[in-house]
Amino acid sequence: MNQVYEKVVKCYESIKDRIPFKPKVALVLGSGLGNYADTMDVKAEIDYSKIEQFPVSTVPGHAGKFIFGYVKDVPVVCMKGRVHYYEGYPISDVVLPTRLMKMMGAEILFLTNASGGINPSYGAGSFMLIKDHISCFAPNPLIGENIEEFGCRFPDMSTVYDKELQSAIRKKAEECGIPLAEGIYVQLTGPSFESPAEIQLLRTLGADAVGMSTVVEAIAANHMGMRICGISCVANLAAGMTDQPLTHEEVQEASNKAAPMFRQLVTESIASF
Numbered sequence: 001m002n003q004v005y006e007k008v009v010k011c012y013e014s015i016k017d018r019i020p021f022k023p024k025v026a027l028v029l030g031s032g033l034g035n036y037a038d039t040m041d042v043k044a045e046i047d048y049s050k051i052e053q054f055p056v057s058t059v060p061g062h063a064g065k066f067i068f069g070y071v072k073d074v075p076v077v078c079m080k081g082r083v084h085y086y087e088g089y090p091i092s093d094v095v096l097p098t099r100l101m102k103m104m105g106a107e108i109l110f111l112t113n114a115s116g117g118i119n120p121s122y123g124a125g126s127f128m129l130i131k132d133h134i135s136c137f138a139p140n141p142l143i144g145e146n147i148e149e150f151g152c153r154f155p156d157m158s159t160v161y162d163k164e165l166q167s168a169i170r171k172k173a174e175e176c177g178i179p180l181a182e183g184i185y186v187q188l189t190g191p192s193f194e195s196p197a198e199i200q201l202l203r204t205l206g207a208d209a210v211g212m213s214t215v216v217e218a219i220a221a222n223h224m225g226m227r228i229c230g231i232s233c234v235a236n237l238a239a240g241m242t243d244q245p246l247t248h249e250e251v252q253e254a255s256n257k258a259a260p261m262f263r264q265l266v267t268e269s270i271a272s273f
Helices: 003-018 096-104 163-176 196-205 215-223 248-272
Strands: 025-029 041-047 065-071 074-080 108-117 126-135 181-187 209-211 227-237
Touching: 003 041, 003 096, 025 096, 025 248, 065 248, 074 096, 074 248, 096 108, 096 215, 108 126, 108 215, 108 248, 126 163, 126 215, 126 248, 163 227, 163 248, 181 215, 209 227, 215 227, 227 248
Parallel strands: 025 074, 025 108, 108 227, 126 181, 181 209
Antiparallel strands: 041 065, 065 074, 108 209, 126 227
């Protein structure tokens, strides 16, 4: 058995008796949505540290647990705290939670994150529907022996982000009166913020927002045939676009301020899937 696949199976086997239902949606909570579980009808929680061989998030503001509950009537498994490549984990561990949630039965992956705004029309606290992505420098999680149990060797990446899910999110944003931009998200490795020259490069490539997560998770989920959607909260303007230095505290603060509308948009969107 492939070692990467075997590790996911071991994680699943160690918790399967504690999973209260088959989830429809797998929700990954980025910065600013850490308290989203408070709005759910929670049925169970599983700490990452209690899962055999599971990578544990070390980032401030990222708790480490799976939350199982209902968003309105939709069964959801929610990642309260994600794992990042810059924490030193191999890329197969970074996407292990995504693969594990698929193994639990989740059909839809809803990705959220905090990002830096590259598009000059974005301000801090803006929301961006992810229409497509660019991966820079983070290794592709499909490198190595293909895991046939998950998907084919050369998966198509033409429509990673499901158009029907995008339409549902657009509709709910309009109904709730929440401004929603649309654009291209790019993932770099972190943990350093980007230099002004790098941001200029990314603008040239066509990126609208930049962060340190999400794309590798989307690649792994697409490989497994999941339907994927994503919303990015633009927590700050990227390097070189203002005179202000960038800090993690600034990202956290802006994300927290935007959290009430973010929670509403995520909830209404999930209920419409």
